[in-house]
Amino acid sequence: MIVIDALLSGVTLGGMYALIAMGLTLQYGVARIMNLSYGEFLIAAAFLAFWFFTGLGVNPLAGLAVVVPLAFAVNWAIYRVLLTRLVVRAKTRAALEVDSILATFGLLFVIQGIALVAFGGAYYSYSYLAVPVSVLGSTIAANRLVALAAAAVIGGGLYLVMTRTRLGTALRAVAVDPVAAQLVAIDIRAAAAFAFALGGGLVAAGGVLVSMFLTFSATMGVVFTMKALIVVIMGGVGNLLGCLVAGLMLGLAETLVSRFVDPGLTLAATFTLFLGILLWRPAGLFGKAAR
Amino acid sequence: MSQRLTTLLTGLIAAGAATIAALPAQAQDAVKFGWAISKTGPNAGGATISLIPNYEMWVKEVNAAGGLKLGDKRVPITVVEYDDRSSSEEAVRAVERLINQDKVDFLLAPWGTGVNLAVGPVFARAGYPQLATTAVNERAVELGKRWPNSFWFLGQGSAGAGALVEVLSALRKDGKIGTNVAMVSVADGFGIDLSSAGRPLIEKAGFKLVYDKSYPVGTQDMAPIVTEVQRANPDVFIAFSYPPDTLGLTEQSRLLGFNPKVFYTGVGTAFPLYKQRFGANAQGVMGIGGWDASRPELQDYFKRHVAFANREPDRWASPITYASLQMLQQAIEKVGKIDRAAVIKELQTGSFETVVGTMKMKDNVPTNLWWVGQWQDGEFYGIAPATNPGAKAPLFPKPAWTAQ
Numbered sequence: 001m002i003v004i005d006a007l008l009s010g011v012t013l014g015g016m017y018a019l020i021a022m023g024l025t026l027q028y029g030v031a032r033i034m035n036l037s038y039g040e041f042l043i044a045a046a047f048l049a050f051w052f053f054t055g056l057g058v059n060p061l062a063g064l065a066v067v068v069p070l071a072f073a074v075n076w077a078i079y080r081v082l083l084t085r086l087v088v089r090a091k092t093r094a095a096l097e098v099d100s101i102l103a104t105f106g107l108l109f110v111i112q113g114i115a116l117v118a119f120g121g122a123y124y125s126y127s128y129l130a131v132p133v134s135v136l137g138s139t140i141a142a143n144r145l146v147a148l149a150a151a152a153v154i155g156g157g158l159y160l161v162m163t164r165t166r167l168g169t170a171l172r173a174v175a176v177d178p179v180a181a182q183l184v185a186i187d188i189r190a191a192a193a194f195a196f197a198l199g200g201g202l203v204a205a206g207g208v209l210v211s212m213f214l215t216f217s218a219t220m221g222v223v224f225t226m227k228a229l230i231v232v233i234m235g236g237v238g239n240l241l242g243c244l245v246a247g248l249m250l251g252l253a254e255t256l257v258s259r260f261v262d263p264g265l266t267l268a269a270t271f272t273l274f275l276g277i278l279l280w281r282p283a284g285l286f287g288k289a290a291r
Numbered sequence: 292m293s294q295r296l297t298t299l300l301t302g303l304i305a306a307g308a309a310t311i312a313a314l315p316a317q318a319q320d321a322v323k324f325g326w327a328i329s330k331t332g333p334n335a336g337g338a339t340i341s342l343i344p345n346y347e348m349w350v351k352e353v354n355a356a357g358g359l360k361l362g363d364k365r366v367p368i369t370v371v372e373y374d375d376r377s378s379s380e381e382a383v384r385a386v387e388r389l390i391n392q393d394k395v396d397f398l399l400a401p402w403g404t405g406v407n408l409a410v411g412p413v414f415a416r417a418g419y420p421q422l423a424t425t426a427v428n429e430r431a432v433e434l435g436k437r438w439p440n441s442f443w444f445l446g447q448g449s450a451g452a453g454a455l456v457e458v459l460s461a462l463r464k465d466g467k468i469g470t471n472v473a474m475v476s477v478a479d480g481f482g483i484d485l486s487s488a489g490r491p492l493i494e495k496a497g498f499k500l501v502y503d504k505s506y507p508v509g510t511q512d513m514a515p516i517v518t519e520v521q522r523a524n525p526d527v528f529i530a531f532s533y534p535p536d537t538l539g540l541t542e543q544s545r546l547l548g549f550n551p552k553v554f555y556t557g558v559g560t561a562f563p564l565y566k567q568r569f570g571a572n573a574q575g576v577m578g579i580g581g582w583d584a585s586r587p588e589l590q591d592y593f594k595r596h597v598a599f600a601n602r603e604p605d606r607w608a609s610p611i612t613y614a615s616l617q618m619l620q621q622a623i624e625k626v627g628k629i630d631r632a633a634v635i636k637e638l639q640t641g642s643f644e645t646v647v648g649t650m651k652m653k654d655n656v657p658t659n660l661w662w663v664g665q666w667q668d669g670e671f672y673g674i675a676p677a678t679n680p681g682a683k684a685p686l687f688p689k690p691a692w693t694a695q
Contacts (some may be wrong), residue, residue, distance in 0.1 A: 005518060013512045112331065121335030122602075123534050123559075125568050127695055132546045140514075141546050213542070214511055215535040217336045219377075223509060258515035263506040264478055 005138035006259045007252070012140055014251020015148030016210060018244045020224055021231035022155060023202035029238020030175045030195035032093055033083055033100040038228055039221030040111035041200055045071060045207030046216045047115060050124050060128055060208050061146070067208050068201045075200025079193045082107070087192065108221065115218035125215040143212035150209050154202065155244045162240060171195050175238040176288075203228075230270075234277050236287025245285055249273065322359050322629065324350065325371040325395035327385030327410070329402050332377025336534060338402035340562055341425055341608035344600035346399055349616040351599070360624045375401055379409035386410045390417045396629045397619070404428050404480050415440055420635045422619060424612040427451065429484055435655025440635050442655045444611050448481070451579055452489035454662035454675040455555065458577075458685060459527060460496045461677075467687055468552050473502035473525035475516055475540070477533050481558060485531040501525050510536065517543040527553040534559030537578075538568060545572060545692040552688040553577065561664060561671050563603035573666040575689030580607025581664020581673030583681030588646040606664055606671035611657075614645035648680065 020042065027035045045067050052063040086103060090096035129143040162168035173181040174191045181188055231250060235242030250270050257269040277285060326346060329338040350368050357365035371393045375382035382401050389395050390413070398419045400407055404426040414421040415438035424444040428434065431443035462468045472493055476482035482505060493500060501523040506516060517540060520528060528551040530540050537559035544554065559565060560578020569576075582589055592613060596604045604610060621644075622637040623629075642651045651658050661673035665685055672683040 006515065009512070009514045009518075013514075016511075116331065116335070121330060121339035123336045123340075123538075123562070123564055125538050125564060127542075127568060130542065130546065130695060132548070139547055141542075215538045219331050219333060219335045255512065255515050258506070258512075259519060263475070263504050263510070263516050266510065267507045 001137055002259075004136055006255055008135060008138050008140060009259075010252035010255030011248060012144045012148045012251070013255055014248035015151040016144065016247075017227060017231050017251050018155060018247025019147055019151035019206045019209065020203070021228040021235075021243050021247055022151075022158065022240060023199035023206065024225075024228040025199075025232045025235065025238055025240060025243045026158075026171075026195050026202065027199035028232060030171050031079065031083075031192040031199070032087075032096050032178075033079075033104065033196060034097050035196075035199075036101055036104040036225060037108035037111055037221070038104075038203060039224035039226075040108050040115070041071060041075070041203050041221075042207035042210075042224045043216055043218060043221045044111060044115060045204035046211035046214075047119055047124070047218075049208040049211045050126055053126050053128060060212055064205060064208050067204050071204030072197045072201035076193055076197035078107070078200075079196040083196070084189065084193075087189070112218060112221060119218055121218055123215050123217045126211070128212045130213065141213060143209075146212070147209040150205065151244070151247070154205065155240055158202075159240050167194075172238075230274055232284075234274050234284055236284030239284070239286040242284055242286035246277075249277075319361060319366055319629065321367050321369045322361070322397065322623075323369050323371065323393070323395045324397050324399060325373075325389035325393055326399040327373045327375040327382045327389065327401050328399075329377040329406070330374040332375075334377035334403050334406070337425065337558070340564075340602075340605050342402050342612055344596060344602070344604070345609055345612040345616065348596065348599045349613060349620075352595075353620065359620060361629070362627050371395060375406065377403075377406075379406050382406045382410050383413055386413045390419065397623075397631070397634075399616075400424065400426075408434075411438055411441055414438070418631050418635075420619065420631060420638060422615040422638075424615050425608050427481060427484065429488070431656050432654045439639065439655065440631075442615070442638060442652060444615055444657055445608065446656050446660050447488075448484035449488035449492075450660070451662045452485050452492055455529065455577075456489065456492045456496050456498075457677070458663055458675045459493075459498065459553065462553065462685070462687060463497070468526040470497060470499045471501045471523070471525040472498045472527040472529060473520045473523055473551075474500055474529045474531070475502070475520070476505045476531040477508055477536055477557070478505040479508045479533070481533065482531040485557070489529070489531070498527075506536070508533065511539065513539040513543040514547075516540070517547055517549055521547055521549040525551055527551055528555065530556045532557040532559070534562060534564070538565070541565075541569060541572075541576065545569075545695070548692065550689070550691045554689050555663075558607075560666075561606035563605065566666065566669065566671075570695065572692055572695060574668070575665065575686050577663055577665045577674070577685070577689075578671070579662065579664070580605070581661040581671055581675075582606050582610055582647065583661075583679070584670045584672055585681060586646070586648070592646045607661070610647050611660075614643075614647045614650055617645040618643040618650055 024038050027033050048067050049060040049063050052058040086099040090099055131142045132139045133142045162172055170186045170191050173186055174188050178188050231246045235246030253269050253273050254266045258266050329335050350370055354367045358367035373385035375385050400421050400423045402425045407423040407426040421441040427445045427448045429447050431447050434441055476486035502520050537556040555577040557579055561580035566573050622634045625637055626633040639652055659679055663675035664671045664673050667686050674683050674685045
C-alpha cells in the first residue's frame with residue numbers, strides 16, 4: 001500500500017510537471033522559440049485565476065474558458081509583433097534560438113514587472129477543491145487529481161491532433177524541417193504562430209490548474225520555466241508524448257526518492273535522471289537528432 | 292600706504308568673519324535615507340510583507356509630522372531606493388552606490404539573513420547603523436562585537452529552537468504529550484540553523500526524534516514527507532520551513548488528516564496569508580514569531596498598517612521593523628544632528644519606547660523577543676518565552692483539521 005501510495009503521488013506530481021511543460025515543447029519544438037518568459041505566462045494565468053476566484057467568485061475551472069483563449073490571443077499577438085521579425089531575420093535555427101532567448105528574456109521582465117505592479121511581490125494562495133479523495137486506498141487532493149486528469153486529456157488530445165489531423169501533421173512537418181515543409185505548401189509562418197499561441201494557451205491552462213494548490217508570487221516564473229525546460233529536453237523537443245513520459249518519470253523519481261530515501265535528495269535524483277537520460281539519448285527520450 | 296593696507300585687510304577680515312558667522316553651521320534641508328531592498332526575485336515575497344510597507348509607512352508618518360527633529364527644527368526625509376533583485380552581489384553594489392554616490396545620511400537594511408550578512412562589511416566600513424530586522428543568525432552577538440554598527444533584531448536561531456523546546460517540555464511535564472517529535476527543515480540558512488540548534492536541545496530535553504529530514508528549497512509536493520511523518524505517529528510536528536512550504540505542509544497535513552497534538556511551522560505562519568488561506572483551521576497552529584496583541588500601541592500600528600498598505604502586517608518581523616525605525620528616529624533626535632557614530636552609540640546603550648514595548652539592546656541584540664506564537668481565535672499571540680510581558684498560555688491540543 002505504501003508503494004501504491006507513493007506511485008500514485010508520483011504520477012500526480014508527474015502529471016503536473018507534464019502539464020506545465022507541454023506548452024513549451026510546442027513553442028520550442030515547432031515554432032523554434034526558446035521562450036524564457038514561459039513561466040511568467042503561467043504565473044500571469046495563476047494570478048488571473050486567483051483574481052477570478054477571490055474577486056469575482058468564479059471558480060478556476062470555469063475561468064479556464066476565459067483564460068485559455070485570452071492567452072492564445074496574447075501569445076499569437078506576441079509572435080506576430082515581436083518574434084516574426086526574428087524569424088525572418090534568422091539565417092539558421094541556432095541563430096533564431098539565440099535571438100529568441102534574448103527577446104523573450106526581455107519579455108520576461110516586462111511581464112514580471114506588470115505582475116509586480118498589479119499584485120506586488122507577496123505570496124498568494126487560495127484553496128479550491130482541496131478535498132481529500134481516496135484512490136486505491138491512498139488519499140490525494142482532488143485539485144491535484146484534476147491537474148493530472150487535465151494533463152492526460154490535454155496531452156492525449158493534442159497527440160491525436162498532431163498525428164491524426166492535417167493541421168497537426170503540418171505542425172509536425174514544420175518541426176522536422178521548415179524548408180521542406182514550405183515545399184509542400186505549408187505556410188510555416190502561420191503554422192509557427194499557431195503553435196506558439198497554442199503553447200501559450202496550454203501554459204495558461206497549466207497555470208490556472210496549478211494555482212489551485214500551489215503558493216505563487218510574481219517572481220516565481222523562472223522556477224516554472226526551469227522545470228518545463230528540463231521536462232521538454234528530457235522528453236525530446238517538440239514531442240508531446242515525450243513530454244508526458246518525461247514529466248511522469250521526473251514526478252515518480254522525486255516522489256519515490258522523497259518517500260523511500262531522503263527528501264533532501266530529490267533535486268539530486270531528478271537531475272541525475274535527467275543527466276542519465278541525456279547521456280543515453282542525447283536528443284531526449286523521443287527526440288530526433290538535429291540534422 | 293601700510294596704514295591703508297592694514298585698514299583694507301582689517302575690513303576684509305571683518306567682512307569675512309561676518310559672512311562666516313551669518314552662514315548656518317550645517318545647511319541640512321533634508322535627511323537622505325537610502326535602502327536596497329528585494330523588490331524582485333525570490334526574496335520579494337518576504338520583503339513585500341515585512342519590510343517595504345514598514346519603511347514606506349514610517350517615512351510617510353515622519354514627514355507628515357514635519358520630519359526628523361534635528362536640534363530645534365524639523366527636517367523632512369528624502370529616500371533613494373534600489374532593487375537588489377534578491378541578489379547579494381547586487382545588494383552590495385547598491386549599498387556602495389548609496390554610500391559613495393548618493394551620499395545618503397542613513398541606510399536601512401535589506402531583507403534576509405544572507406543579504407544582510409553580505410552588506411554587513413560595507414555598512415561597517417562606512418560606519419552606518421545597520422538595523423537588520425529580517426535576519427536570524429547564530430553569530431548575531433559575535434557580529435555585533437565585530438561590527439558595532441550592526442543590530443540583529445531577530446537574534447539567534449538557537450534561542451528560537453530553545454524557546455520552542457521549553458514550550459514542549461512544559462507540556463510534557465504536565466503529561467499532555469509523549470516523547471515523539473518529528474522535525475523537518477528546509478535545506479537553506481533558516482532551516483539548517485534552527486534544526487541544527489534544535490536537534491541537541493530536543494534530545495537533551497528527553498524527546499525522541501522519530502523523523503528528522505530536510506528538503507530542498509522550492510519543493511512543491513509535500514505529500515511524501517507528510518505521509519512518512521504521519522506513519523511515524525509523533526505527538527509533535529515541527530517544521531522549520533519557508534512560506535510556500537509552510538502553506539504546503541499545512542495543506543497536506545489537513546488533506547491527509549494528520550493531527551499531531553502540537554503543530555509548528557516556520558516562516559510564514561505569522562503572515563496574514565496563513566489566516567486567509569486556512570481560516571478556522573489555523574486555530575492552534577504554532578509558529579515562529581508572535582506579538583502581544585493586547586497592547587494598544589500594536590493595535591494602533593495594526594490599523595495604520597492596514598490603512599497604508601491595504602494588508603495586515605505579519606506578526607513577526609513587521610512590528611519589530613517598525614519598532615527599529617522608531618528606535619532610529621528617537622536616537623537621531625536625541626543626538627540632534629547627523630552623527631552616525633553617536634546614533635550607533637545611542638542605539639547600543641539607550642532604552643526606547645516602541646510599539647512592541649521598551650526596546651533595549653544588549654550586545655546589539657534585543658533583550659526580549661517573541662519566539663513562539665500561536666493562532667488563537669484569529670490572532671497570532673506570542674506564547675514563548677513565557678516570561679515576556681503579555682505571553683499567552685498555549686492552546687492545547689491543536690483542534691483537528693476540518694474540511695474547508
